[in-house]
Every structure is written in structure tokens, then in C-alpha cells.
Amino acid sequence: MAPGTPFLPTITDEKILRPNFVRDEDERPKVAYNQFSNDIPVISLAGIDDEEGVGGEKRSEICHKIVAACEDWGIFQVVDHGVDTELVSEMTRLAKEFFVLPPEEKLRFDMSGGKKGGFIVSSHLQGEAVQDWREIVTFFSYPIGARDYSRWPDKPEGWRSVAESYSEKLMGLACKLLGVLSEAMGLEKEALTKACVDMDQKMVVNFYPKCPQPDLTLGLKRHTDPGTITLLYQDQVGGLQATKDGGKTWITVQPVEGAFVVNLGDHGHYLSNGRFKNADHQAVVNSNYERLSIATFQNPAPEAIVYPLAIREGEKPVLDEPITFAKMYRRKMSKDLELAQLKKMAKTEQEVLKKAREVAAQHKALNEILA
Numbered sequence: 001m002a003p004g005t006p007f008l009p010t011i012t013d014e015k016i017l018r019p020n021f022v023r024d025e026d027e028r029p030k031v032a033y034n035q036f037s038n039d040i041p042v043i044s045l046a047g048i049d050d051e052e053g054v055g056g057e058k059r060s061e062i063c064h065k066i067v068a069a070c071e072d073w074g075i076f077q078v079v080d081h082g083v084d085t086e087l088v089s090e091m092t093r094l095a096k097e098f099f100v101l102p103p104e105e106k107l108r109f110d111m112s113g114g115k116k117g118g119f120i121v122s123s124h125l126q127g128e129a130v131q132d133w134r135e136i137v138t139f140f141s142y143p144i145g146a147r148d149y150s151r152w153p154d155k156p157e158g159w160r161s162v163a164e165s166y167s168e169k170l171m172g173l174a175c176k177l178l179g180v181l182s183e184a185m186g187l188e189k190e191a192l193t194k195a196c197v198d199m200d201q202k203m204v205v206n207f208y209p210k211c212p213q214p215d216l217t218l219g220l221k222r223h224t225d226p227g228t229i230t231l232l233y234q235d236q237v238g239g240l241q242a243t244k245d246g247g248k249t250w251i252t253v254q255p256v257e258g259a260f261v262v263n264l265g266d267h268g269h270y271l272s273n274g275r276f277k278n279a280d281h282q283a284v285v286n287s288n289y290e291r292l293s294i295a296t297f298q299n300p301a302p303e304a305i306v307y308p309l310a311i312r313e314g315e316k317p318v319l320d321e322p323i324t325f326a327k328m329y330r331r332k333m334s335k336d337l338e339l340a341q342l343k344k345m346a347k348t349e350q351e352v353l354k355k356a357r358e359v360a361a362q363h364k365a366l367n368e369i370l371a
């Protein structure tokens with residue numbers, strides 16, 4: 001590796017995890033990457049476009065399943081979703097090929113200096129105390145007019161055209177799902193997409209290399225997504241975990257060939273006045289296999305106003321006042337950072353206290369010997 005190249009999890013063969021990847025005990029994985037659960041429903045979308053009346057029962061059955069999953073977990077999987085299998089496998093092939101490029105090629109898109117889009121180790125959040133065991137490449141795909149292709153990978157060949165088709169198809173699928181949720185809230189089909197004003201879409205390709213000590217770290221720490229809805233394509237390795245009891249118990253989502261994992265983010269949660277959950281999730285890694293996932297985040301425009309669209313009888317609004325998505329996002333990110341830094345300080349304090357106790361015990365022992 002050229003001198004000065006930053007540490008990349010893809011190119012190390014170290015057997016001991018570096019300390020900046022080691023999580024506090026309470027954050028470490030509790031369930032194995034391949035101990036799969038079927039608690040998260042897998043929903044076929046075949047028939048979702050049927051008109052009301054003849055065949056309409058199929059649509060209403062699908063809608064019921066989606067709504068129940070959103071109320072229970074805020075996360076579900078979809079199959080028969082209409083996104084071409086060939087397109088998905090082309091996108092995943094290119095994504096895998098990107099991560100095996102030499103470091104200097106990936107680092108042409110380095111975004112650690114605060115660039116909007118590109119390649120980075122661990123996270124979009126700079127200044128986190130502990131790093132995630134992942135490399136990502138991220139690019140902004142909607143609104144189309146705002147695309148900055150200079151921050152999209154230009155290798156492997158074909159990236160741009162495949163990513164463009166993939167992003168268009170996923171935008172369509174996301175809008176379809178938001179239509180279902182709008183209707184479940186008693187609103188017109190377009191209500192949620194309209195609340196996003198001009199919907200943003202951002203792709204994050206996550207690559208989780210094999211890890212020497214996977215029990216000590218996470219591929220992606222526990223979080224909720226900030227936006228409206230996220231569609232995640234994952235390979236068959238496994239590692240996505242969800243919790244609905246604040247992190248006491250975790251389940252590993254069973255990978256399903258060709259499926260998208262759909263989860264609601266904070267914006268979806270607030271617009272439904274808390275009726276639909278913002279899925280609390282994380283990704284764990286392992287020492288046997290590398291893993292790839294592609295997250296498509298559907299977010300409102302930064303200036304879109306965030307406030308519940310439907311407040312049911314007897315409910316209080318989950319937000320005190322309307323705020324813009326940009327403000328909501330900034331607040332979330334600075335809260336996340338603050339929490340991580342407080343934890344780091346508390347850890348340092350604990351270490352200082354522990355040292356002080358050890359020194360005091362040594363003094364006591366010495367005094368006893370000398371007495």
C-alpha cells in the first residue's frame with residue numbers, strides 16, 4: 001500500500017481489530033449474523049396494481065399486510081416487486097467490482113473532507129468515536145437536475161447507466177409503497193410523496209469486509225434512517241438486524257433471494273404521527289464472508305415541512321411544531337454525534353476512575369507493608 005493511504009478494512013490482514021473499531025460491550029452483537037428469524041414479513045406485491053373491483057381484493061390484502069408490518073416493526077420485505085432481476089444483478093456486480101478496485105482508485109472519490117458523495121470508510125458522520133467495519137460509496141440520484149456526476153463512480157465501466165436505471169426503478173417502487181401508506185392514513189394516494197415536495201434519493205452501497213473479531217464490532221451501528229422510506233437490497237450472507245424493544249432483543253433478517261427489505265425512517269414515522277414505526281436496526285459482520293448491501297434512501301426535499309399528516313382521534317401530535325427536513329436531519333445527526341462523544345467521555349472517566357482505584361489500592365498495600 002502507498003505510504004499515507006488511510007486504513008481500509010478491505011486491504012488489511014490484521015488478526016486483531018484496531019481499537020477504534022471496538023464497541024462498548026452494550027453495543028456489541030447479541031445475535032449471530034446467520035441466526036435467521038422469520039419475524040419480519042415477506043410480502044408478495046403481485047396484484048398491487050389491480051384496480052378496485054375485479055381483482056381489487058388482492059391489492060387490499062397486500063395493503064393490509066404492509067400496514068400491519070409498518071405498525072409492528074416498521075420493516076418488511078417485498079418480492080414480486082417488478083424490478084428486473086437482471087438490473088439488480090448488474091447493479092450488485094458493479095458494486096462488488098468497485099470495492100475490489102485498488103485503494104487509490106476508490107480514494108479518487110474520497111469524501112472524508114466533507115464532499116457530497118463518494119467513497120469513505122465507516123460513516124458519513126465525521127467525528128464518531130468508534131468506527132463501523134464497512135466501506136461505503138454513496139451518490140445522490142434525485143432530483144435528476146441536481147445530480148453531480150463528478151461524485152458518482154466512473155469505474156467499473158457501465159456504472160452510470162446501470163445506476164440511473166436502478167435508481168429510476170426504485171423511485172417507482174418507493175412511490176408505490178408510499179401510495180399504500182397514504183391510503184392507509186385515509187389520505188389521497190399521492191399525499192406522502194407530495195409531503196416530500198421534490199423527493200430526494202440517495203444511494204449508499206455498503207461493503208462489509210470479513211472481520212477478524214466480529215464479536216467486538218458492528219458493520220453499521222444501531223440507528224433509524226432519517227428519511228421517509230428506505231429500500232435495501234442485500235446479498236445472501238446475512239447481517240441486517242432489527243429490534244423493537246429498544247435493543248434488548250435483536251433478530252437477524254433472513255435474506256430472501258431477489259427481495260428488497262423496506263423500512264420506514266423518521267420522516268415516515270412523524271408523518272404518520274408515530275403510527276408507523278421507524279425501524280431500529282444495525283448490521284453485524286463476520287469472519288467467514290464479506291457482505292454487500294445497497295440502500296436507497298427516499299428523503300423529502302430539505303425545505304419540506306415535517307409534521308404529521310393525519311392525527312387520529314385521541315392522539316397528540318408527536319412533534320411540537322412543524323420543522324424543515326433539513327433542520328430535523330441536522331438535529332438528528334448532531335444528537336447522534338453528541339451521544340457518541342458523551343459515551344467516549346464517560347468511558348474515559350471510567351478508565352480514570354479505575355486507574356485511581358488501582359493506585360489507591362497500591363498505596364494501601366504499601367502502607368500496610370511499611371506499617
Ligand SMILES: O=C1C[C@@H](c2ccc(O)c(O)c2)Oc2cc(O)cc(O)c21
Pocket residue numbers: 123124125138202204221223224225226297336
Ligand atoms: O449510512 C447511513 C446509514 C443511516 C444512518 C443514520 C444515522 C446514523 O447515525 C448512522 O450512523 C447511519 O442512514 C444514512 C443516512 C444518510 O443520509 C447517509 C448515510 O450514509 C446513512
Ligand SMILES: O=C(O)CCC(=O)C(=O)O
Pocket residue numbers: 204206220225232234239240241281282283292293295
Ligand atoms: O447493510 C445493512 O444490512 C443495513 C444498511 C443500513 O441500514 C443503511 O444503509 O442504512
Ligand SMILES: [Fe+2]
Pocket residue numbers: 223224225230281
Ligand atoms: Fe439503515
